[in-house]
Amino acid sequence: MEPIPKRRFSxxxxxxxxxxxxxxADMLAARGAAVVDTDLIAHQLTxxxxxxxxxIHAQFGAAFLTPDGAMNRARMRxxxxxxxxxxxxxxxxxxxxIRIETERAAAEAQGVYLIFVVPLLVESRGWKDRVSRVLVVDCQEVTQVRRVMSRSGLTEPQVHAIMAAQVSREERLAAADDVIDNDGEASALIPQVEQLHARYLALATAS
Structure with a gap:
């Protein structure tokens, strides 16, 4: 997916x-950031x-749609x-x-600065050059597996297969300007988010 053109502090x-x-992203939105979630856009499109x-119906057939007409995500995966x-x-x-809808959402977004949630930002060519900063939410791989299994019903091999299709944790961290450690209790996120929000607000005001 080609990234959207750089416009304001993002x-x-x-x-x-x-x-x-x-x-x-929700915590930053609660503090005044405008959030454009490309994964949510992809869900809406399907x-x-x-x-x-x-x-999707034309390319893959009715077997890849659910009875109500959505994309059968499990089968397609x-x-x-x-x-x-x-x-x-x-x-x-x-x-x-996704590009069209992302551009539309960004143009309509109202907030003190703009957050693009892009799960495959590092994998997608050009995104790093089109945003002002890259923020990586990081945790141990064992934590990723546990969280995904508990919320999705996927098996451990299935989760590992998804992770293997993404860049490594080391590559993602190497691309980061800022990192939030989300390996512990949810309460530990609050001071990290507060600190980053203050930094982003200052940068957005200065840009």
């Missing part, structure tokens, strides 16, 4: 699956009546992991639509 928020990206559904060509085809459908 933060690209990323992290591995189960790291707590949404939690941190819900019943979503803009991506007609082409298994398929694209097994068939690299299927992943390319799905991305060719979704990425242009």
């Amino acid at each position: 933060v690209g928020l990323t992290g591995g699956i189960g790291s707590g990206k949404t939690t941190v 819900m019943p009546g979503g803009l991506a559904i007609p082409e 298994e398929y694209v992991f097994a068939e690299p060509d299927a992943k390319v085809r799905l991305e060719a459908i979704l990425h242009p639509l």
